Amino acid sequence: MSVIEQLVSGLGMPNFVILIPEIIILLTAFTVFILELFTKNRKVISSISILGLVASGGFILVIMLGILKLILTPITLKEASSNPFYSFIINNFLENFVTLYGLYVVDLFSLVFKLFLVVGTIFVFIHLRPYLEAKQTYYAEFYYLILFSLVGMFIMVSSPNLISFYIGLELMSVSLYVLIGLYRKDYKSKEGAYKYLIIGGTGTAIVSYAIALLYGRTGTFDFKEIAQSIITLESVDVGLIGGLVLLLVGLALKASAVPFHHWAPDAYQGATTPITAFLAVPAKIATYAIILRIVVEAFPSLTETWGFAWALFAAASMILGNLVALRQRNVKRMLAYSSIAHTGYIVAALAAPTGMGFAALAFYSIVYLFMGAGAFLLLASLEKNKGWNNTLDDFKGLAKREPIIALLMLIFMFSLLGIPPTVGFIGKLGVFLALIGYEVWWLAVVLVITSIVSAGYYLKVVANMYMYEPSNNSKINVSLVEKLSLGVLAILVLILGIYPTQIWTLTTTISSLLMAGVGR
Amino acid sequence: MSIPYEYYVALSGLLMVLGLVGVTVRKNIIAVLLSTELMLNAVNIAFVAFDMKLHDVAGQVFVFFILTIAAAEAAIGLGLVMAIYRLRKDVDVEKLTELKL
Numbered sequence: 001m002s003v004i005e006q007l008v009s010g011l012g013m014p015n016f017v018i019l020i021p022e023i024i025i026l027l028t029a030f031t032v033f034i035l036e037l038f039t040k041n042r043k044v045i046s047s048i049s050i051l052g053l054v055a056s057g058g059f060i061l062v063i064m065l066g067i068l069k070l071i072l073t074p075i076t077l078k079e080a081s082s083n084p085f086y087s088f089i090i091n092n093f094l095e096n097f098v099t100l101y102g103l104y105v106v107d108l109f110s111l112v113f114k115l116f117l118v119v120g121t122i123f124v125f126i127h128l129r130p131y132l133e134a135k136q137t138y139y140a141e142f143y144y145l146i147l148f149s150l151v152g153m154f155i156m157v158s159s160p161n162l163i164s165f166y167i168g169l170e171l172m173s174v175s176l177y178v179l180i181g182l183y184r185k186d187y188k189s190k191e192g193a194y195k196y197l198i199i200g201g202t203g204t205a206i207v208s209y210a211i212a213l214l215y216g217r218t219g220t221f222d223f224k225e226i227a228q229s230i231i232t233l234e235s236v237d238v239g240l241i242g243g244l245v246l247l248l249v250g251l252a253l254k255a256s257a258v259p260f261h262h263w264a265p266d267a268y269q270g271a272t273t274p275i276t277a278f279l280a281v282p283a284k285i286a287t288y289a290i291i292l293r294i295v296v297e298a299f300p301s302l303t304e305t306w307g308f309a310w311a312l313f314a315a316a317s318m319i320l321g322n323l324v325a326l327r328q329r330n331v332k333r334m335l336a337y338s339s340i341a342h343t344g345y346i347v348a349a350l351a352a353p354t355g356m357g358f359a360a361l362a363f364y365s366i367v368y369l370f371m372g373a374g375a376f377l378l379l380a381s382l383e384k385n386k387g388w389n390n391t392l393d394d395f396k397g398l399a400k401r402e403p404i405i406a407l408l409m410l411i412f413m414f415s416l417l418g419i420p421p422t423v424g425f426i427g428k429l430g431v432f433l434a435l436i437g438y439e440v441w442w443l444a445v446v447l448v449i450t451s452i453v454s455a456g457y458y459l460k461v462v463a464n465m466y467m468y469e470p471s472n473n474s475k476i477n478v479s480l481v482e483k484l485s486l487g488v489l490a491i492l493v494l495i496l497g498i499y500p501t502q503i504w505t506l507t508t509t510i511s512s513l514l515m516a517g518v519g520r
Numbered sequence: 521m522s523i524p525y526e527y528y529v530a531l532s533g534l535l536m537v538l539g540l541v542g543v544t545v546r547k548n549i550i551a552v553l554l555s556t557e558l559m560l561n562a563v564n565i566a567f568v569a570f571d572m573k574l575h576d577v578a579g580q581v582f583v584f585f586i587l588t589i590a591a592a593e594a595a596i597g598l599g600l601v602m603a604i605y606r607l608r609k610d611v612d613v614e615k616l617t618e619l620k621l
Contacts, residue, residue: 216570
């Protein structure tokens with residue numbers, strides 16, 4: 001039955017209760033949008049945005065914990081339904097979680113990713129106001145465009161269908177193009193935005209052509225129905241493989257995997273640094289999440305094909321990202337290449353299409369939030385100071401000028417490198433074990449060797465901070481709020497590195513639910 | 521007598537390749553932008569062609585989404601071209617390379 005027929009046949013009201021987080025964020029965005037006409041008070045607009053995110057994130061957290069409790073502990077259904085909170089969850093989130101006529105699904109998978117997307121965005125907002133004030137530029141556009149982009153990511157991670165996936169992807173990307181180019185009178189941001197627009201637009205066209213081919217072959221947009229109709233096909237033909245390959249290319253382009261990474265360093269360098277953090281962390285995590293959902297839900301019978309494709313993308317990203325990062329003099333651009341390398345580490349997990357691999361992917365992309373956001377936001381707070389250009393030389397002697405910031409940077413660099421007491425090590429270990437378990441030895445070896453190579457540039461920053469005398473002793477100005485939020489990120493990196501059990505259980509649960517298809 | 525849908529699919533593939541070639545070889549930033557729009561329109565033709573084959577309307581609905589998104593991208597792209605031109609007085613791809621290694 002086609003979409004139109006379903007609509008006119010009257011399936012009744014969609015379940016709006018499960019859309020409350022999205023509705024809160026959209027309302028916040030429109031409030032900021034209108035409020036900006038009347039007030040230029042930065043604190044008001046920034047606090048309203050953060051408040052909206054906290055409300056939405058709190059709702060997601062409560063629901064997520066409720067679902068976990070219902071799934072993981074043996075509560076009988078009768079016991080649970082006597083409790084009004086649990087019966088609310090059972091009614092809305094366990095039985096009635098597909099809404100908008102099958103175009104939107106709110107399962108545990110999407111809730112977990114949404115929670116961490118909101119957390120990342122809150123950290124970006126905390127650092128955005130001091131940055132804009134120091135640069136003496138101020139636009140409320142930053143706030144509501146980030147919120148619209150976040151809604152796009154939400155739609156993306158909870159899409160069970162190629163239509164909603166496409167809408168979410170574009171809502172996210174189009175907002176990001178504007179966000180990158182928004183820094184007035186600065187040419188570099190325009191150039192970065194234009195490059196991203198062109199390559200991202202090409203990616204959009206490739207993804208939509210892939211959708212067209214898949215639709216032409218299977219006659220449906222729904223992931224589950226695509227999987228069904230692939231199983232019933234007698235032979236895998238060129239239309240199907242073409243669609244799959246184009247889809248993988250488009251997704252790799254959006255996730256900035258080599259050889260489709262050319263936009264990433266330019267866009268990251270051109271954007272204002274808090275926006276770079278938003279671009280490098282929440283946008284990437286949403287992309288990894290939808291990659292995982294698409295390959296698992298829509299192509300479960302073609303694991304060999306996409307597993308091998310992602311293995312190639314991952315190996316190329318790890319090798320090229322790390323090697324090019326070695327010769328960068330600008331730390332922001334270096335971190336952009338490092339984020340390409342991390343795309344490699346994360347999608348490498350898909351080369352092992354097992355529950356372990358999917359859990360490792362989800363785990364690494366969630367913990368990348370803390371270290372990636374930490375590193376970029378730290379650059380943002382340093383960049384506020386006059387004369388700071390993010391070059392490696394600027395970092396010389398930072399430990400003497402600002403010991404706390406230097407220590408935090410050290411933690412983030414060690415975590416990105418993957419040194420044991422930090423969470424980056426656990427993430428890499430998970431991917432490594434998944435690869436070993438599926439006997440993809442060559443990729444595991446590439447992962448280890450490129451991680452060792454990456455020490456060359458991460459440790460260069462650390463060495464410059466601690467082993468040189470400062471060339472210039474002017475005071476570095478980082479406000480207490482920024483130090484606190486960076487401190488929280490660093491402490492999370494350390495705590496999760498020592499005690500990763502909670503997040504690991506969570507990701508194992510969502511990966512097994514995703515594979516069993518219980519989510520839907 | 522109607523034209524079989526395969527011809528339309530072939531046409532859309534051809535337009536898609538032309539768009540890709542345009543993105544890689546054109547030197548004018550407006551022409552590059554136009555090439556991305558060309559690719560999106562190629563996709564529209566493909567959708568309508570597959571609809572002919574499947575006797576369905578879902579593909580035609582998708583075309584509306586693509587049209588909307590193409591319009592949004594064109595608006596942003598032209599805005600950026602204006603901003604770049606104001607700052608640099610140039611629309612040549614090879615001269616607009618401040619961000620590199």
